[in-house]
Amino acid sequence: MPLPRTRKKSTGRAAVEKLSLQDFTPYKLAVVANRLSQSIGSLFEQRFGIQIPEWRILMALHSYGPLAPNEVVEITSMDKGRVSRAQRRLVELELVTASGDPRDGRRLVLFLTRKGTSMCEAIIPEARQTESWFLSVLSERERQTLDKALSRLLARSQELRL
Amino acid sequence: MPLPRTRKKSTGRAAVEKLSLQDFTPYKLAVVANRLSQSIGSLFEQRFGIQIPEWRILMALHSYGPLAPNEVVEITSMDKGRVSRAQRRLVELELVTASGDPRDGRRLVLFLTRKGTSMCEAIIPEARQTESWFLSVLSERERQTLDKALSRLLARSQELRL
DNA sequence: GGCTATTGGTTGCATCGACAACCAATGTAA
DNA sequence: TTACATTGGTTGTCGATGCAACCAATAGCC
Numbered sequence: 579m580p581l582p583r584t585r586k587k588s589t590g591r592a593a594v595e596k597l598s599l600q601d602f603t604p605y606k607l608a609v610v611a612n613r614l615s616q617s618i619g620s621l622f623e624q625r626f627g628i629q630i631p632e633w634r635i636l637m638a639l640h641s642y643g644p645l646a647p648n649e650v651v652e653i654t655s656m657d658k659g660r661v662s663r664a665q666r667r668l669v670e671l672e673l674v675t676a677s678g679d680p681r682d683g684r685r686l687v688l689f690l691t692r693k694g695t696s697m698c699e700a701i702i703p704e705a706r707q708t709e710s711w712f713l714s715v716l717s718e719r720e721r722q723t724l725d726k727a728l729s730r731l732l733a734r735s736q737e738l739r740l
Numbered sequence: 741m742p743l744p745r746t747r748k749k750s751t752g753r754a755a756v757e758k759l760s761l762q763d764f765t766p767y768k769l770a771v772v773a774n775r776l777s778q779s780i781g782s783l784f785e786q787r788f789g790i791q792i793p794e795w796r797i798l799m800a801l802h803s804y805g806p807l808a809p810n811e812v813v814e815i816t817s818m819d820k821g822r823v824s825r826a827q828r829r830l831v832e833l834e835l836v837t838a839s840g841d842p843r844d845g846r847r848l849v850l851f852l853t854r855k856g857t858s859m860c861e862a863i864i865p866e867a868r869q870t871e872s873w874f875l876s877v878l879s880e881r882e883r884q885t886l887d888k889a890l891s892r893l894l895a896r897s898q899e900l901r902l
Numbered sequence: 903g904g905c906t907a908t909t910g911g912t913t914g915c916a917t918c919g920a921c922a923a924c925c926a927a928t929g930t931a932a
Numbered sequence: 933t934t935a936c937a938t939t940g941g942t943t944g945t946c947g948a949t950g951c952a953a954c955c956a957a958t959a960g961c962c
Contacts, residue, residue, distance in 0.1 A: 594860070594861040594864050594865060595864070596802055596803045596864075597799055597802070597803070597864045597867065597868065598799070598803045599796060599799050599800065599803070599815065599816060600891075601887075602799075602867070602871065603871055603874075603875060603886070603887065603890065604773075604776045604777065604780055604867075604870075604871060604874070605796070606887075606890040606891065606894055607769065607772060607773040607776060607890065608773045608776070608777050608792075609817045609894060609897070610769060610773070610890060610893045610894055610897050611766075611769040611770045611772070611773035611774070612773070613897035613898075613900050614766045614769060614770070614897055614900065615766065615769075615770050616900075616950090617897075617900040618766055629918095630770075631918095631919095634761060634767070637759055637760070637761050637764070638761065640758055640759070641758045641759070641760045641761070646940080647940075647941065648939090648940060648941085653761065654761060655771045656919095657919070657920060657921080658921095658940085658941070658942085659919080659920080659921080659922095659941090659942075659943075659944095660918090660919065660920085661941090662941060662942055662943085663942085663943090665941095666942095682927075682928070682939095682940085683926075683927050683928075683940095684926065684927050684928070684939065684940045684941070685927095685939095685940065685941090686940080686941075698756070699756040702756050702757070702758075702759045703756060705759065705764065705766075706759065708766075709764065709765055709766060712765075712766070712893070712896060712897075712900075713765060713893075715892045715893065715895070715896045716889055716892060716893075720885060720888070720889050723882060723885040723886070723889070724765070724885070724886060724889045725763075725765065725768075726882070727878055727882050727885070727886045728765065728768040728769065728772060729762075729768065730877045730878060731772045731874070731875075731877065731878075732768055732771060732772050733877070734874060734877045735771070735772050735775040735776055735779075735874075736775075738775050738776065738778075738779040738874075778920085791948090793948090793949095808910080809910075809911065810909090810910060810911085818949095819949070819950060819951080820910085820911070820912085820951095821911090821912075821913080821914095821949080821950075821951080821952095822948085822949065822950080823911090824911060824912055824913085825912090825913095825948095828912095844909095844910085844957075844958070845910095845956075845957050845958075846909070846910045846911070846956065846957050846958070847909095847910065847911090847957095848910080848911075
């Protein structure tokens with residue numbers, strides 16, 4: 579039987595292809611990333627009492643040394659407000675100290691405390707382990723390609739914020 | 741000067757490697773996925789008045805035909821509640837109709853309306869376009885590898901929900 | 903049939919994140 | 933110096949999400 583011709587103000591061309599979510603990269607990315615975040619998040623939560631925003635700040639400080647919240651925002655791709663609140667929690671937990679810059683009354687500098695440093699050293703191996711468990715379904719080559727692709731897409735995604 | 745030996749209850753082994761967020765796959769995934777979702781989300785919002793949950797349902801119905809919310813949950817990786825609310829919005833917008841299954845008073849079946857179908861046909865090309873703009877920083881090979889990797893990771897991520 | 907367990911779906915609740923308004927301090931220019 | 937603009941950071945708000953409690957209907961079992 580003849581297909582019911584989809585009436586449309588269209589150019590009279592063929593119908594639009596179906597788009598399966600499963601083949602739509604943004605969908606896959608979102609789902610994978612969400613599940614992974616949640617999983618890592620709850621791991622951190624249970625084992626260390628911190629969440630992802632805190633984790634990101636800790637890692638930033640651990641890698642780069644003392645930073646202004648300002649810079650943390652850049653490095654961690656987080657919102658001002660999110661950083662501000664996470665930072666407060668870290669200070670409460672005594673993992674980080676925030677001291678004011680005497681030269682500039684607005685600026686703060688965040689330091690890892692000793693406790694914060696050892697927390698980092700405790701978490702990092704677990705994080706790596708989770709990561710590699712997760713990635714272990716990929717071959718070495720695939721992992722590299724994925725990594726490179728993600729880096730490129732990370733850059734690309736900066737151009738999005740319009 | 742001698743490095744301050746990090747005291748730890750450690751095995752006396754070397755200090756933990758630093759972990760740069762930029763090299764941590766879950767971080768990259770999260771950031772890329774978030775930015776992309778937001779971007780696509782606001783595109784859909786402005787141009788079509790729907791959001792991502794609605795979009796996912798539309799695509800599911802467009803690909804698979806009428807479905808129970810039940811099945812939509814499976815296909816779209818969304819929460820019951822999220823589906824339920826998004827579905828309501830879609831009905832309000834008259835893009836979808838929900839009718840009860842006479843054989844089973846609990847079950848619903850969701851259909852695309854004509855309006856819903858043409859909305860799909862309008863959105864899909866834009867979605868594809870955004871996707872390919874985004875992916876255009878990758879070579880064809882990379883894209884394929886990425887796609888395969890994400891599919892595998894999607895499966896892997898199912899095992900996470902503990 | 904009657905009673906409990908299960909399934910499908912909705913609603914309530916607590917939390918989180920994005921965005922914007924806001925406040926304080928510095929920089930700049932008359 | 934005195935405005936005014938800009939920068940750094942905090943706080944308030946609103947909507948979205950994930951989870952769980954809940955309600956309705958069916959299935960399974962005695």
